[in-house]
Amino acid sequence: MRTLPLVIIAFLLMSFTIKDKGFLIKGITKNIPEGEMIYLKVLNPETNNFDAIDSVRLKNNSFEFKGNTTYPTYALLELSENVTELVVLENGIINFQYDYNDDLSTSAIGTKNNNELNAFHNNIKRVQKEANTYRDTNQDILTQAIKDNDREVLERLSKEFKVYVKDINDIITNQLTQHSNSFTSSVILFQRIDNKNIDTNEAQLYYNQLADNIKQSNIGIAIKNLLDNSAANTLVKIGDKALDISGKDPNGEVISLYDNLGKVTIIHFWAPWCPACHETLPTIKSIYEKYHDKGLNIFSIALDDNKEEWIESIQKEGLNWLHIYNLYEIQLQYGVKNIPTVFVLDENGTVIDINHLEVDFDQLLTKYLGK
Numbered sequence: 001m002r003t004l005p006l007v008i009i010a011f012l013l014m015s016f017t018i019k020d021k022g023f024l025i026k027g028i029t030k031n032i033p034e035g036e037m038i039y040l041k042v043l044n045p046e047t048n049n050f051d052a053i054d055s056v057r058l059k060n061n062s063f064e065f066k067g068n069t070t071y072p073t074y075a076l077l078e079l080s081e082n083v084t085e086l087v088v089l090e091n092g093i094i095n096f097q098y099d100y101n102d103d104l105s106t107s108a109i110g111t112k113n114n115n116e117l118n119a120f121h122n123n124i125k126r127v128q129k130e131a132n133t134y135r136d137t138n139q140d141i142l143t144q145a146i147k148d149n150d151r152e153v154l155e156r157l158s159k160e161f162k163v164y165v166k167d168i169n170d171i172i173t174n175q176l177t178q179h180s181n182s183f184t185s186s187v188i189l190f191q192r193i194d195n196k197n198i199d200t201n202e203a204q205l206y207y208n209q210l211a212d213n214i215k216q217s218n219i220g221i222a223i224k225n226l227l228d229n230s231a232a233n234t235l236v237k238i239g240d241k242a243l244d245i246s247g248k249d250p251n252g253e254v255i256s257l258y259d260n261l262g263k264v265t266i267i268h269f270w271a272p273w274c275p276a277c278h279e280t281l282p283t284i285k286s287i288y289e290k291y292h293d294k295g296l297n298i299f300s301i302a303l304d305d306n307k308e309e310w311i312e313s314i315q316k317e318g319l320n321w322l323h324i325y326n327l328y329e330i331q332l333q334y335g336v337k338n339i340p341t342v343f344v345l346d347e348n349g350t351v352i353d354i355n356h357l358e359v360d361f362d363q364l365l366t367k368y369l370g371k
Helices: 006-012 112-148 151-178 183-194 200-208 218-230 275-294 307-317 328-334 362-369
Strands: 023-030 037-044 049-057 062-067 073-080 083-089 092-099 107-109 246-248 254-256 264-270 296-302 322-325 341-346 351-355
Touching: 023 073, 037 218, 049 062, 049 073, 073 092, 073 183, 073 218, 083 092, 083 107, 083 112, 107 112, 112 151, 112 183, 112 275, 151 183, 151 275, 183 200, 183 218, 200 218, 246 322, 264 275, 264 328, 264 362, 275 296, 275 307, 275 362, 307 322, 351 362
Parallel strands: 023 092, 264 296, 296 322
Antiparallel strands: 023 062, 037 049, 037 073, 073 083, 092 107, 246 254, 264 341, 341 351
16 A cells, blocks of 8 residues: 655645644653653554654653644654554644553643543543452452362453443443544544454444544544455455364364354454453353353464463363464454454354454354353
């Protein structure tokens, strides 16, 4: 795909109004080294990368960026290596605060779209903080339950943690459905399309409801490009026939997906080194134990080069289903960018759901397998 020249990106940020109608970002930081280079980057809608358009050194824990923009623009501030925070470039004064030791306190406020995005993020952070507290409080209990293979405790912890997951999903769904023409909704929509975490038809409906000035912004153009390219994209989507997969199991025997289809089959991308994968293993195990006798099969693909660690994790965690590993080409063919990710197939191998284990499977599985 061709790269959008920086001069075109700059044009998107230009305004032919007087200077005092431009944007001013006033940044205040804590626990970031003096003299650190701060970069202002904007999304390139042709590459979906963020390109730097300005930079300044941190001085006395503060920095400023000035400019003008015609449309609200999806951007980020790169505060140090591997530390980035989203901001909406729009004319007005944007007050940005960040503490390296407390990223949940991050805020960007002062203009309409930044205020709305900040309020949305605060709602998500509130639930994340509650979930983190719950996880930390119950970590020892979880570790012991995994060690003892205590299904009752694991199911209880999984059920309790799902409350927080549901709360986050409800916040996101409410934003998309109740405020469908907002810039915040465009941010959510872009991220879900880019992560292959939303059905294309559903995404198209949300895109159609975006305000015209958002459609003309860099994130609006990026969303349209993703939707336009989806038809030509060979990555597996809901409604597609799943690509067959084969590889060696822990015993060295070659097994394939289509030789092991059940009434419902879950393709499970994970890795032994992935903390989020381990956090969701109780959910996967609970699903398997509840529905395997009714026709559910699980086909796990570990994205890992360490065979010994992989086998040890399977045995230690009691993952009593089909496993293969080290198939990065399958990851690319399926378009998996984040793990854990699961593809749910019907008995014919058609994809009926794709998610990151952030939803309750019961409703979907009972539809195909019964209660």
